[in-house]
Amino acid sequence: MVWIAIWKVVLLSSLALFALLTVVTTVRGAGDVRRLFQRLEEERQDPEVRE
Amino acid sequence: MNDALATAAQTNFTGWDWGIVVVYLLVSLGIGLYVKRYATTMTSYIAAGRGVGVWLGVATMSGTEMGLITVMYNAEKGFKGGFAAFHIGVLAGLVTLGVGLSGFIVGPLRDLGVLTIPEYYERRFGRKTRVLGGIVLALGGILNMGLFLKVGSMFIVGVTGLSHAGWALPLVMTALLTLVLVYTVLGGMISVVVTDYVQFVVLSCGMLLATGMAIKQLGWDSIFSEVQSQMGMGGFDPLASPAFGPEYVAWQAVLGLVGCAVWPTAIARALAMESSTAVKRQFTWSSIAFAIRLIVPCFWGICAFVFVTRMAPELGPWFGVGDQSLPPGEEAVSPLFAMPIFMGRLLPVGVLGLVSAAMIAAFMSTHDSYLLCWSSVIVQDVIAPLRRESLSIGSRVRLTRILIVIIGCYIWAWGLFYEGGDDIWDYMAITGAIYFTGAFALLIGGLYWQRASSSGAFCALLAGCSAVLGLGPIRGPVARWMLAAAGKPVTNEAAETLLSSARVGLFSVAFTLAVFVIVSLLLPDSPPKQTASPALNEE
Numbered sequence: 030m031v032w033i034a035i036w037k038v039v040l041l042s043s044l045a046l047f048a049l050l051t052v053v054t055t056v057r058g059a060g061d062v063r064r065l066f067q068r069l070e071e072e073r074q075d076p077e078v079r080e
Numbered sequence: 081m082n083d084a085l086a087t088a089a090q091t092n093f094t095g096w097d098w099g100i101v102v103v104y105l106l107v108s109l110g111i112g113l114y115v116k117r118y119a120t121t122m123t124s125y126i127a128a129g130r131g132v133g134v135w136l137g138v139a140t141m142s143g144t145e146m147g148l149i150t151v152m153y154n155a156e157k158g159f160k161g162g163f164a165a166f167h168i169g170v171l172a173g174l175v176t177l178g179v180g181l182s183g184f185i186v187g188p189l190r191d192l193g194v195l196t197i198p199e200y201y202e203r204r205f206g207r208k209t210r211v212l213g214g215i216v217l218a219l220g221g222i223l224n225m226g227l228f229l230k231v232g233s234m235f236i237v238g239v240t241g242l243s244h245a246g247w248a249l250p251l252v253m254t255a256l257l258t259l260v261l262v263y264t265v266l267g268g269m270i271s272v273v274v275t276d277y278v279q280f281v282v283l284s285c286g287m288l289l290a291t292g293m294a295i296k297q298l299g300w301d302s303i304f305s306e307v308q309s310q311m312g313m314g315g316f317d318p319l320a321s322p323a324f325g326p327e328y329v330a331w332q333a334v335l336g337l338v339g340c341a342v343w344p345t346a347i348a349r350a351l352a353m354e355s356s357t358a359v360k361r362q363f364t365w366s367s368i369a370f371a372i373r374l375i376v377p378c379f380w381g382i383c384a385f386v387f388v389t390r391m392a393p394e395l396g397p398w399f400g401v402g403d404q405s406l407p408p409g410e411e412a413v414s415p416l417f418a419m420p421i422f423m424g425r426l427l428p429v430g431v432l433g434l435v436s437a438a439m440i441a442a443f444m445s446t447h448d449s450y451l452l453c454w455s456s457v458i459v460q461d462v463i464a465p466l467r468r469e470s471l472s473i474g475s476r477v478r479l480t481r482i483l484i485v486i487i488g489c490y491i492w493a494w495g496l497f498y499e500g501g502d503d504i505w506d507y508m509a510i511t512g513a514i515y516f517t518g519a520f521a522l523l524i525g526g527l528y529w530q531r532a533s534s535s536g537a538f539c540a541l542l543a544g545c546s547a548v549l550g551l552g553p554i555r556g557p558v559a560r561w562m563l564a565a566a567g568k569p570v571t572n573e574a575a576e577t578l579l580s581s582a583r584v585g586l587f588s589v590a591f592t593l594a595v596f597v598i599v600s601l602l603l604p605d606s607p608p609k610q611t612a613s614p615a616l617n618e619e
Contacts, residue, residue: 047368
């Protein structure tokens with residue numbers, strides 16, 4: 030019975046954390062995508078910026 | 081699946097669902113075409129210009145590691161092993177969290193600024209180790225992804241109710257592969273990380289939605305009680321389960337560590353990050369996804385098992401579940417089909433299309449990263465170091481693109497013709513071990529042990545190839561030969577007990593580490609090379 034209780038807790042906490050991670054990553058990842066494109070655009074227009 | 085099973089499966093997949101899937105695929109293709117303009121240097125092509133932020137890093141790592149192959153093999157584990165299979169995900173999450181908090185391996189590697197793992201081999205152990213490491217990595221990795229395309233296509237066939245006896249499976253394989261090749265070849269890592277982000281969002285929402293609907297349909301307590309009545313405590317306790325046991329659990333702990341800290345596609349994400357601090361945060365947060373990518377699909381497999389035993393016993397004979405026998409002339413099908421059939425009957429129109437698009441997203445995000453990873457390793461770490469004249473950036477990008485297409489053709493052919501009897505997860509673990517046993521020794525030794533030598537590294541890479549013994553078509557005959565040589569009865573059960581894939585994998589890891597340490601001590605570098613590890617330089 031201990032294992033059943035453990036897996037119930039694991040499953041519930043996994044789903045809750047997954048939902049939280051999805052929201053946070055969706056919102057803040059969009060900002061990262063925007064910054065990545067800005068940086069790549071700057072590099073494309075000014076080759077000196079490249080590594 | 082065969083026609084009688086397709087009739088029994090009664091999928092809810094309709095034209096609306098096809099429409100959702102097609103729109104999603106076109107969006108992915110559009111992104112690949114849009115970002116092509118930025119893929120002008122090798123750094124931007126294979127490391128996205130090293131400009132990936134933490135949250136985009138989490139999305140792309142999660143998207144890559146949460147592939148459709150992962151969903152399928154974990155569903156298979158859940159279907160066969162019940163909740164006991166959850167230990168695989170729990171161990172993976174805990175180990176990844178440890179790597180994120182400590183920066184073990186990934187932090188020092190990012191600080192060095194290398195583009196690939198074999199590039200690190202060269203800095204620490206010399207050029208010949210880099211070339212051998214690149215060859216072993218590419219061979220093990222390409223073999224590892226050999227079944228991705230077929231298994232991913234099996235999901236589409238299962239969920240849509242197409243027949244795999246005829247044209248459907250090869251057609252789905254060809255269509256999916258073509259799409260992935262187009263946008264990976266065009267946009268490289270930039271295309272990969274951006275599409276991974278979109279795929280992460282679609283995939284996460286789809287997985288949460290499908291899980292909620294499965295629980296609602298079957299009942300929370302009923303799922304646990306049905307597993308208990310059908311499998312007993314073996315369906316919950318991984319140490320007592322006939323499907324797992326202590327040796328298997330130990331093997332999963334090793335796989336959890338190498339899966340996040342040594343596996344090249346995960347390392348590629350670390351090397352594309354802005355800094356080692358960002359890498360640690362990326363891994364800490366991604367530990368949640370590393371656990372969930374295994375636990376949630378495993379739960380779907382369990383739900384499929386409960387669905388078959390409780391609500392659709394007519395499907396039981398095809399999967400070897402229940403007391404009914406198969407209709408005359410029919411053959412059992414792979415348990416891999418159980419989860420997609422369950423999804424096809426559980427989810428309503430529209431939601432099924434969204435979840436299918438999410439699964440195709442998972443399929444593509446894994447394929448693009450793996451194709452890019454192996455092809456760039458061959459170019460950067462095998463072809464370029466072996467040439468006397470240096471390769472121009474244009475030539476490297478062009479070669480990488482050609483190799484992506486060649487590897488794509490290989491996985492198409494391998495998926496159609498390979499006939500192994502292993503569970504998919506065990507096949508992947510053992511093919512991956514061909515590479516990661518050697519890499520594990522070299523990275524730990526190179527970064528944290530000053531007496532690690534080039535000869536030890538070279539021999540460890542060769543010793544790591546011993547993992548190939550764990551492949552079903554090789555392991556079976558070897559085990560039977562060993563039994564016969566020992567004068568014991570030769571049966572399939574005895575052969576599996578003697579040489580399980582977990583036992584071969586653990587042996588290979590221990591053997592490789594031993595070879596690395598012994599040869600390094602016997603044949604030290606002279607004069608001692610200065611370590612490339614910033615951690616050691618500080619000492």
